Amino acid sequence: MSPVQRPLRLSQSMLTTLRDDPADAETPGHRLLVRAGYVRRSSAGVWTWLPLGKKVLDNVARVVREEMDAIGGQEVLLPALLPREPYEASGRWTEYGDLLFRLRDRKGAEYLLGPTHEEVFTLTAKDQCASYKDLPVTLYQIQTKYRDEARPRSGVLRGREFLMKDAYSFDLDDEGLAESYRRHREAYLRIFERLGLDHRVVSAVSGAMGGSASEEFLAPAAAGEDTFADCPRCDYAANTEAVTTVAEAADPAAHGPLEELDTPDTPTIDTLAAHLDVPASAVLKNVLVKIDGEIVAIGVPGDREVDLGRIAERLAPAEVELVTADDFASHPDLVRGYVGPQKLPVPYWADPRVAPGTAWITGANRPGTHARNVVCGRDFTVDRYLDAVVVEPGDPCPRCGTGLRLGRAFEIGHIFQLGRKYTDVFGFDVLGPEGKPVRVTMGCYGIGVSRAVAALAEQTHDAHGLCWPREIAPADVHIVVAGKAVQAELADALTARLSAAGVRVLLDDRAGVSAGVKFADAELIGVPALLTVGRGAPDGRVELKDRRTGEREELSVDAAVERILGLR
Amino acid sequence: MSPVQRPLRLSQSMLTTLRDDPADAETPGHRLLVRAGYVRRSSAGVWTWLPLGKKVLDNVARVVREEMDAIGGQEVLLPALLPREPYEASGRWTEYGDLLFRLRDRKGAEYLLGPTHEEVFTLTAKDQCASYKDLPVTLYQIQTKYRDEARPRSGVLRGREFLMKDAYSFDLDDEGLAESYRRHREAYLRIFERLGLDHRVVSAVSGAMGGSASEEFLAPAAAGEDTFADCPRCDYAANTEAVTTVAEAADPAAHGPLEELDTPDTPTIDTLAAHLDVPASAVLKNVLVKIDGEIVAIGVPGDREVDLGRIAERLAPAEVELVTADDFASHPDLVRGYVGPQKLPVPYWADPRVAPGTAWITGANRPGTHARNVVCGRDFTVDRYLDAVVVEPGDPCPRCGTGLRLGRAFEIGHIFQLGRKYTDVFGFDVLGPEGKPVRVTMGCYGIGVSRAVAALAEQTHDAHGLCWPREIAPADVHIVVAGKAVQAELADALTARLSAAGVRVLLDDRAGVSAGVKFADAELIGVPALLTVGRGAPDGRVELKDRRTGEREELSVDAAVERILGLR
Known part of the structure; x- marks a missing residue:
């Protein structure tokens, strides 16, 4: 039997509901959480949890805690105020850029407000574990995180101060890590089930976190920030950032010789396609971007849009931006509107659709001039392939070839097999069973606790208000x-x-x-x-x-x- | 019946106990919390709570939460990252000085890490309460606080990042505030009883918080940072900072006329008393201090030490410091070693012991010269009385005159009747029962949750280790x-x-x-x-x-x- 509960009497409670939508609310869930008196804005992306909101937040945290304890997770509490040094050692002090809140204490020592805690958990485990007998170990905390988002949005969904459950596993070998990862994955499925959140597990890009395998847990919702693709036939599902393209090589001998064309005033795909009366898909579009300041040309089919966000996610923490007029001015060898991959003075990357043996119409690196029958592998080489275009509905499933569906969702969890990225940085070895030091391998596993509240509000409301699942309701x-x-x-x-x-x-x-x-x-x-x-x-x-x-x-x-x- | 508990198996737990004391541990409790694997230092005054420590911390928080809920407190969660503006409005952005962690976001906007939340709780209540029907209201949170202490010490006892329960009551009138204060006081007594903390309630100085009545809850311990006095006869108890002195006025006519004395080379009390063969207590010591940069002389009996900390606490947030050689250089009218309250070019304050009608030997404001029969009220006037000396055992109880005892303790709670200090700053009125706006009155009530863990460790250990009370034990x-x-x-x-x-x-x-x-x-x-x-x-x-x-x-x-x- 449950213990006696203290009833919440509204006659004695602070509750002010609003009849009208708050002016700055962007999504239905955000509007309702504010109107129903769950949260109030303190400053941009920083929120106060009012009594009802605190109860819901605690309920989510309780479910997360119970399932983490059930897989042997040990709860700890690390500081939010962290010294610069470990983040300097991992490189993230710099890599995180403006996302990091940095500050100095009265003596001038530098600190940051933790955006995620890989560095300090690695140091904590290193301090506590000396032998293979001390492993495996999973530590977790439910703790306030700080990220100075450029565009905090949708209330508690993407805040600059937010509550997160972050867990870190430490194992002796790859099999151990795979097992820790599997246990977390199952715990996460149980957590989202109990929270009553409709959720999808999708393949993800590891991004700035580093490491190899990673999956995201997404909560589908119309207002979602992420786009994911899934296959209506097989079980493939991925964040569109992580969708891979399988393109088949063609026979280069099937094409005629390269031929230059006089194409005045055709600096865009549309003007060129109209001039030559060909579909845009026959044209090779070459987009110039700067990656950490270095110019790279990226080739994609002319009918597809380049997805800079996806490229940036893949190359993180490198900074990716479009070239500017100034860049063209300082590179007279790059002919704006007529760039082609033949004899290019910068590295040439391409989407997998620009497969070996495919032939294209593309720029000839001279004003007003293009070339046709420009064959990949014959007339130009690709220095690096990477998925670079915006995924569209109907793009082939990389597993079975069926046309993919697209949906919007909020990311509510992310699990990573980090491997030895951080244990290498801090030299975290334990004494192995054979008496020799063994480099520890690591996983990290996050759930946005405050974000889960927001995602629930997005998924479960109706025209009259919020509709909480029982376990989470106030x-x-x-x-x-x-x-x-x-x-x-x-x-x-x-x-x-x-x-x-x-x-x-x-x-x-x-x-x-x-x-x-x-x-x-x-x-x-x-x-x-x-x-x-x-x-x-x-x-x-x-x-x-x-x-x-x-x-x-x-x-x-x-x-x-x-x-x-x-x-x- | 309690629900099934998950046992903690050390074979599967991260626990490293230390045989030796950590080098930097200052108190027995600190040493043991580190050695037994409860906490580890992250940076100066910033601590990690390891699994055992997190359990103890949660237990303390649970007791606090239950008792706060029992008096009708409503739990909320405010941010730690707070905008500058409300603290600018209250004056504390500046008054707090180096104690505040300040930072800027990517857009240059200024923030602080909350040291205490009066400003933002006042704004929260103002946003939510419009009518007298919405009051009284008590809000509380158990939340991470930040203070950039000059000397963080004793582990989690005085940290720069620490867990605190802070509560704020909002009432319509003084009687309501008195009642809210009384309920919190009783809740605090129940909390410390349940925590198994030996505790004393003592009168306190309100300090930088402002407001009128305030009491502290102290945990007596040999390593304590505070000194408190209590009376062996009546129930008087106070932080020594708050002890008041009752001195009786004497008859000025009982003394002879003021007489100047040639006293070469007697710039100190000791040299003067020896030269004249009188007890130090017959001499009036005049100490020059700067209060927010203005020089003030403070007179105390020659056998007593001036307590600068106590004066600073009384005058907070004003800054109090001793004058320097430079100050004397720029004030040639102040004769170092021979200052007297007669014809002084700066304000003259005095300890109550320098009562009207008392006669003293003191400086004559000329080198090598003193005066005797310098009578208070006849030969000099006191601009302001304030308790200025270090309290000593045997000083009279202000209530019954019995000699006071002194003890060392840690402050574990502090309750204040703030009054309208913050509601005035933010213009927090509600519509009163008679249809007119009524300015709300406020109390604030704090318990150091992480500090309570440290205080328990200080009080309950023995030679072999920690000895937790049952309710708090891991x-x-x-x-x-x-x-x-x-x-x-x-x-x-x-x-x-x-x-x-x-x-x-x-x-x-x-x-x-x-x-x-x-x-x-x-x-x-x-x-x-x-x-x-x-x-x-x-x-x-x-x-x-x-x-x-x-x-x-x-x-x-x-x-x-x-x-x-x-x-x-």
Whole structure:
């Protein structure tokens, strides 16, 4: 039996719901969390959790903690205020750029507010583990993180101060890491199941974190920040950033010789395709970008858009940007609008669609001139292949070739097999079973705890307000007193009875507030079961409503109590 | 019945105890928390909570949370990253000086890491409460605070990043505030009782916080940072900073006329008293200090030491410092070593002992010259009285006159009747019962959660290690497997049985670790009950030991289980 619960009486609670949408709210979930009194903005991307919001946040944290404990995770608490040195050693002090909040103490020593804790967890485990007998170990914390996002958005969804569960596994060998990774993956699936979050596991790019294998857990939602692709036929699913393209090589001998064309005033794909009366897909588009300041040309089919974000994610932490007019000015050998991969003075990279043996119409590196039958591998070489175009619906599944579907989602978790990236930086060895030092291998596993609240709000609301899953809701039942003394007395008695049985009751016993306002607030707040003590009260009858389905039922008090006890 | 507990198995846990004291540990509690593997230093005054430490910290937080909820406190979570503006409005952006961690974001906007949250709680309550019907309200959070202490010390006792419970009450009038204050005071007494902390409530100085009445909760300990006085006869107790002196006025006519004395080479009290053959207590010592840069002379009896810390606490946030040689150089009218309160070019303040009608030997403001029969109120006037001397044992109790006792302690809680200091700054009014705006009055109430852990360690250890009170301990019982398979099996069975009954078990099932090392670690870790499964195991006998008293008892397994269940 659950312990006695303390009911939440609105007559004694600080709760201000808003009838109107806040001006700056970008997504439905954000609007509702603000309107229903869960969160309030403190400064850009920095939020206050009001009483109802704190309960939901704690519920998410509790589920995460229970499942992490169940796989043997040991909870610790590391500081948010971290010294520069370990991040200097890993290179992230610089690589993180403006994303890092940096500060100095009174003595001038440099610190950062931790955006993620690989460095200091590695040092903690190194301090505590000396022998193979001390491994495997998984440490985790539920802790406040800081990232100075350029565009904090959607309320607590992408904040600059946010609550995260970050876990780190330390293993002796690759098999151990694979096993730790598998256990975390399963724990994450259980967590998102319990949270009531619709979720997808997709292949991901490791990005600035480093390491090899990684998967993301996405919560599909219309307002999602990420795009993911999945295959309607096989089980392939990936963040579009991570979708790979399989292109087949063609026979270079199938094409005629390279031929230059006089094409005045055709500096764009559209003008060229119109001039030559060919489809844009026949043209090779060469986009010039700067990667950490070095110019690189990237070739993609003329009918596809270059995805700079995806390229940046792949090359992280390198900085990727488009070239500017100034760059062209200082490179007279790059002919704007007529760049071709033949005899190019900069490295040439390409999307896999520019496969060996394929022939293209492309720039001839002279103003007003293009060339046709420019064959990959014959007339030019590709220094590096990388997926560079915006993924589109119908692009082939890399596993089975079926056309992919695309969807929007929020990232709610990310797991990485980091390997030895950080243990190498800090020289973390343990004494192995054969008496020799063994370099430890590492995984890291994150869940956005505050973000999960926001993702739930995005997924589970309706036109009237929030609709929390039971385990996460701020209460099990929301009792509305719709009437006077007799209703108030019955509601009090019901509250006492349910609270004693361990049910978390939110009681709207506000005086001087109309039943209509109370009902509207109840829908807005989104507790899964709504119990109205109204006209039937003198006869011991109450109304129970399911917040999500809207189904209502008039019941005796005893039947209502029994029903509510059964709901948990 | 308590829910099933997950046992903590040392064979699968990260725990490294240290045989030797850490080099930088200043107090016994600090040494033991590090040696027993509860905390590790990250940087100066910034600490990592390892698995055992995190459990103890959570236990303290849980007790605090339960008692705050019991008095109707509503838990929220405000950011640690706070914008400059509200602290600019209250003046504390500047007043806090170097104690504040300040930083800028990528756009150059200024932020601070919250040292305490009066400003932003006032703004939160103002945003949420519009009418007298919304009051009273008490909000609280258990949250990470930041203070860039000049001398962080004693491990988690005085950290630069630390966990605090801060609560804020908002009331319509003074009676409401007094009632909120009373409820918090009682909740605090219950909290410290449950935590097992020996504690004293003492009168305190409000300091930089502002406001009127305030009391501190102190945990007496030999290594304590604060000194408090209490009366052996009445119930008076106060931080020495707050002890007041009651001095009686004397009859100025009882003294002869002021008389100047030739006293060459007597610039100190000692040289003067020896030269004149009088006790130091007959001499008036005039100490020059700078208060926010303005020079003030403060008079105290010659046998007493000036307490600059106490003066600073009283005058906070004003800055108080001793004058320097440079200050004398720029004030030739102040004669070093021969300053007297007669015709002084700077304000003259005095300790209450320099009462009206008392006569003194003091400087004559000329080199080598003093004066006697310098009578307060006749020959000089006091611009302001304030308690300025170091309190000494035997100083009179301000309530009953009995000689005071002094003791050392750590501050573990502080409660303030702030009044309208912050609601005035932010114009926080609610609509009163008569339809007119009413300025809200406020209290604030803090408990150092991480500090309470440190204070407990200071108070409850012995020569062998820590001795946690049951409610705070990382486990209820520590089971040591002292033997081989038969002992391990019995210990496992006991662990399963106790865990199922809701007992928190720490099981030392490490292989390859001697029983001696396990016993030493158990004493060091300090779980209140120690169960050894050793030689008696084949006969179903185990040994139960009370960590604090050292009492041991051999029992059957059933009797041991019953005893342990009864302990909780």
